[in-house]
Amino acid sequence: MPRVRAKQLDSELRAIATEEYTFQNWAKTFTCTCEIMFEPSTENQVVKIIQLARKYNKPIKVFGSGHSPSDLACSRGFMINIDNMNGLLRVDKRDSTVTVEAGMSLHKLHAILQEHGLALSNLGSISDQTIAGVISTATHGTGAEFGCLSTMVCDMTLVTANGDLVRCSPHENPDLFAAARCSLGALGVITRVSLQVEPAFRLEAIQKPYRFDNVLAEWDDVVHSAEHVRVWWMPHTNDCVVWRANRTEKPAVLPTSNWLLERGLGVHVYQFMLNAARYRPSFIPSITRFMFDTIHTRPIHVIDDSYKVFMFDCLFPQYVNEWAIPWENSPQALKELDEFINTAQLKVHFPVEIRFVNEDDIWLSPSYKRKTCYIGVIMYRPYGNPVPYKKYWKAYEGIMRKHGGRPHWAKAHGQSAEMLSASYPRLKDFLNVREKVDPEGMFLNDYLKRHILPGKPLQSAAML
Ligand SMILES: Cc1cc2nc3c(=O)[nH]c(=O)nc-3n(C[C@H](O)[C@H](O)[C@H](O)COP(=O)(O)OP(=O)(O)OC[C@H]3O[C@@H](n4cnc5c(N)ncnc54)[C@H](O)[C@@H]3O)c2cc1C
Known part of the structure; x- marks a missing residue:
């Protein structure tokens, strides 16, 4: 495939082309340099880019804000960013x-x-x-x-x-x-x-600490205890935080300045301590205990516009892994994760984030035809520095697989198409539609070839 240069393009495409563009995802964990990146602002321009790619036999990948913690949006061919199509x-x-x-x-x-x-x-x-x-x-x-x-x-x-x-x-x-x-x-x-x-609508959210074993023992009640429920479990402890939110007509109640101060502590002091723990991982359980005692033991009450209340501060770059399992399996899966962390004497960051999603009929949705509990694990990269996570991911994925898990597509995972076809009953139908609309594989990249096309054995994201 000959290399395409911006000077070969007509003036309309040349004006929206950047050669040798380097794309990096939000967490700075995946990078690629593509031949040309285009920033169209009309559908006509998108059509022209696709015709150009066909002429020169180039793969194309579109990316949005680059927030996927994997190489899902990467390409070495053409890339398209449609941020300018935002009307x-x-x-x-x-x-x-x-x-x-x-x-x-x-x-x-x-x-x-x-x-x-x-x-x-x-x-x-x-x-x-x-x-x-x-x-x-x-x-x-x-x-x-x-x-x-x-x-x-x-x-x-x-x-x-x-x-x-x-x-x-x-x-x-x-x-x-x-x-x-x-x-x-x-x-x-x-x-x-x-x-x-x-x-x-406005949401009223209340966040409170609980003993994690009590929450696990009353799982169904907790899942249904509000319209929106999320649980943050602090590994190395029996503590967790349950966040519940319901629609309300009540007037706004904004977080206090004390709460804002605690968020500052939660970002800056936490990052500093996690960086120190890179040299002494044995500090991690004490850091978790300190953060829980100073920030999470006090209940938080907020009433505000829904889209503000749903938002959380995701702090700083991180490695993440998240899988969807049937929600009735989640207490057992979480107990096994706790047991593994203790037995292997791993030192892992908090939280393990637990969320609930209703079933749907979307072929590749991790919630396809089943009520789902998402369990997300995290290892922060303080100041962008690396931390060990592969042993944790490998065991976590093993537990998720055992409980019928389906990985979140945006996040790096180690599932081959063969493994995924066992948990996604409509993967074959998806591939048939793909074959029909893109027989030459213009929109395939390494991630898609690795994970949805049959033939590549993988076992764990730890291998990536
Ligand atoms: C801090 C943080 C918090 C997050 N929180 C959550 C969360 O709470 N829940 C959750 O489920 N996920 C969460 N994610 C994951 C995130 O929502 C997904 O990765 C999402 O896909 C990112 O959207 P994006 O616009 O950045 O897309 P990108 O990451 O740029 O691309 C994602 C995929 O979409 C495709 N795509 C983008 N635009 C187009 C287009 N126009 N046409 C066709 N395909 C397109 C790309 O090709 C790629 O396959 C989080 C990620 C981060 C970094």
Whole structure:
């Protein structure tokens, strides 16, 4: 494949092309340099880029805000960033739907929805991602009766590998729709998305400490104890924090300044201590105890606009791994994780984050046809420095697999297509749709070849 230079392009594409662009994900754990990165602002430009890629036989990968903690968005061919395609196309207050260009960030979407008295029903921990990015990986929040963000999609438009603009919905190209609501960027460039939202609401959130064994013993009650529930377990201890949030009509109650001070402590002092613990990992359990006692023993009460209350400070770059298992298996899986950490005398960072997601019918969604508990493990990289995590990941993945786990697609994991086809009953259907819309594999990259195309044996993210 001859190298393509920006000077070979027509003036319209040349104006939006950067040669030898180096992409790095948010956590700075994955980097790639592509031949040309394009920043289109219209669907026509996307079509032209795809025609160019066909002419020169180049692979293409679209990326959003680069928040996936893996090489999912990487490519050495062409890359496309559609941040400039971020306009509002239509809003309908009567049926609470909105249509936007797919490069819009969640932050911008919240502001637009608020102006129209609307809001997203659920959210993950941050809003820096693009709409296309979150739906491409089935990004999730928490709430037993709430699906992942992809379940909010009513219809979408993609530019496929032959340059066609294809719209899909439950009634129009339904198979493409079932595949494209979690597509990993493998089916084409998503340019427009319509979402089901709801009238704007406030959330009342209460966060309190609990004994972890008590929470595990009353799992079902805890899962259903509020509309949105998340649990943070502190490894090396029997302590956890339960965050519960419900819709409310009550007036706003904002966090106190003391709370803000504690967040500062939670970021800066924690990072400093974790950096010191790189030389003395045996400090880690004491750091966890100190942080829990100073920050998490006091209940926190907040009432505010929903999209603000859903947000969490994810602190600083980190290695993360997160899998979805049937929620009834999660107490046992967590006990096994605790046992492994103790027996292997591993020193691991807090928290282990536990969230709940309703089942859906999206072929590659980790919550496909089952009520799901996501269990996320984390090892921070204080000041960007490396920390050991591979032994932890290997054992964690073994436990998740044993309990029917499906890895979060955005996060680095070690599952081959053979392993994934056992846990994703519709993987084959997804691959058939992919073959139809992209027979030459224009949208495949190393991640997709490794994980969804048959033939590559992998065992653990620790191997990556
Ligand atoms: C600090 C932090 C917090 C997070 N919190 C959560 C959380 O609470 N819950 C959760 O589930 N996940 C969470 N994530 C993961 C994150 O939501 C996903 O990685 C999401 O996919 C990132 O969106 P992005 O816009 O950065 O997409 P990218 O990471 O840039 O891309 C992700 C995928 O989307 C594809 N894609 C992007 N744009 C398009 C397009 N226009 N057309 C087709 N494909 C496209 C890419 O090709 C790639 O396959 C978090 C990540 C970080 C770093």
